[in-house]
Amino acid sequence: MSVSNLRIFLLISLFxxxxxxxxxxxxxxxxxxxxxxxxxxxxxxxxxLFYAPGTSVLISSAHRYLGQGTAGYDGNGIIIYNxxxxxxxxxxxxxxxCFVTDDVSVAVxxxxxxxxxxxxxxxxxxxxxxxxxxGPGQYYLKNYRTSFTGYSVRVWxxx
Numbered sequence: 001m002s003v004s005n006l007r008i009f010l011l012i013s014l015f016x017x018x019x020x021x022x023x024x025x026x027x028x029x030x031x032x033x034x035x036x037x038x039x040x041x042x043x044x045x046x047x048x049l050f051y052a053p054g055t056s057v058l059i060s061s062a063h064r065y066l067g068q069g070t071a072g073y074d075g076n077g078i079i080i081y082n083x084x085x086x087x088x089x090x091x092x093x094x095x096x097x098c099f100v101t102d103d104v105s106v107a108v109x110x111x112x113x114x115x116x117x118x119x120x121x122x123x124x125x126x127x128x129x130x131x132x133x134x135g136p137g138q139y140y141l142k143n144y145r146t147s148f149t150g151y152s153v154r155v156w157x158x159x
Contacts, residue, residue: 030073030092030094030099032157033073033157034069034158035157035158036154037059037063037066038067038154039057039059039066039155041151041152049080049082050082053082053084054082056079056081056110056126058077058110059078059155060075060078061075072092072093072094073092073094076108077092077107078090078092078155079093079115079126080155081126081127086148087148089126089130091126091142091144092141092144093107094106095107095108095119095120096140097117097120097132097137098120100139101120101136106120108124108141110126113127114133120137122136129143145157
């Protein structure tokens with residue numbers, strides 16, 4: 001009888017493990033848009049981002065020449081942050097708390113190592129995946145994938 005229970009357990013595990021271990025973003029609140037662009041160190045506008053860890057840049061609709069989705073959700077923009085040599089984070093500028101509670105799209109502001117919403121006053125940590133630190137926000141900022149090749153950073157959200 002224990003062999004039968006083991007088989008049942010293995011079958012259940014086989015079907016539930018992929019479901020609970022799916023690669024899910026920490027924030028599914030902000031709707032997905034197609035984001036796929038690359039910035040390079042040779043562009044003078046991004047020089048500090050590549051060579052000064054702790055700096056960030058705002059990518060907006062003015063940067064459409066870089067690729068798709070540079071304006072982020074609802075045109076609020078995307079923040080790219082250089083956490084350390086070779087480690088970059090990219091966040092959508094839309095405040096997830098305001099989006100969920102009031103159905104409004106509010107662009108957050110970058111202030112050093114914090115990202116703050118001017119409407120709800122939620123502060124997010126820029127160097128730890130957009131974690132809400134204080135204020136009413138419960139959701140992480142929407143993260144985009146990044147890859148660094150030594151002279152460029154690619155930001156995308158589709159596989």
